[in-house]
Amino acid sequence: MPGRIMPDYMFVEMGAREPWPSDAKLFQPYEVEQILLPDNANCLAVQAYLRMCGLKYEVELRSNCEYMSPSGRVPFLKCGAFIVAELDPIISFVNSKGISLTNDLDTADKGDMRAYMSLVNTVLAVAELYICWCDKRTMKEVTLPRNGSVYPWPLNHVVNWQKRSQVMKKLSVLGWANKTLEEVYEEVETCCNALSERLGDKPFYFGDNPTELDALVFGHVFSILTTPLPNNKFAAILRGYSNIIQLCKLIENKYFKRISQ
Template structure:
């Protein structure tokens, strides 16, 4: 796997698992925060695009500046081997939840007006999105042969020369399939996958219940995560269009996507 060590040549850079580490809360948001992700034009896949969009949306909701840096091997550079990740001062933080914790540690919170029950509700729905929609995206991109052959292997391997592209695709597909098997998602039929996604969208639609955001108090990381995945699904061209059709069954969810895009992008 190709590695780019330019990110970690600075002295004093630390991976961060919790914002409670000494020194995090005392420093303001750095002016030169960088968000690392794969190339959008010809490389990034639906699940990664959704997660990158979710993090960007969360940071914009918090009115925090960042610069996007595109790297072919962004995933390999990440401390969790997942994208996106940010470099903020001496800290390298990956994934939406980790970045939310890091931002919260600086006293910036989208959930400060929520009570404990609402926060638990928010976390439950975020878990639902991760466990259903994200796994469905992975299944379609890596386990469905039609999508894999027409889209996934072409885009994922586009930044590498042959035969490295073949090796990278094989390694990544093996990792994803292993994960899907562990989560009992690999053997699901496409009908099973689409049914799970529709049930998840139904739950999100019920929770939204005509409000501008999932909570009347204002946007939270749940809105950012839902926007990331729903927007990515609506905007990504795949040989199978069932995911788009499912999301479009719920005008409230489509309106949420359009509202957040208009307000924050």
């Protein structure tokens, strides 16, 4: 795939020179048979963000999307001559074109937004990895069959082993590898409580208009609520926070125009 993989600091200078193309493509794994909960959350967050910005794109489903990505993670965006992977770099790239969801926020609110995005990424996103790769029942019944579904035997076993090894190293560095399932659920509960308190009774986290925090929360919460898992405790915790559920329904109805579940 031709394209320039640019460092973030070069997006501002070079990205602004080119208008948003009519053929922008967002690459992600197959949704029905392959994608796992953490990747689905990331892909939905990026899709929500692009839709909130009013930017058109086409989703391209590829079995080897993870290996095509410049960062090794999904999703990634091919926009004209540029290839950009993951939400934060995509936000920087979009901002370089003069498009922003946070123009009306002051410095304090922007800092607050980044702090809560960090909370989502360090708790919900990591908990999703834990559930998929450390909970034995989920790994056996969901993770391994889906992650290896697009590869023939014995390659599917090799790919699954490599992926689990990679995830376990990350969880170990973050101090999550030896947590119990109950401890993970406690982390999720604490995170959701903080997110719920910050949202309050507002339609979006910072008032009447969405920001990238709203897109990120939507991606993770919607994915958790709609992904069948052997143990539904993850989703049950989230359903205890009605304002977060309402936020997700609002984003789904306003930007995706799908029937809420």
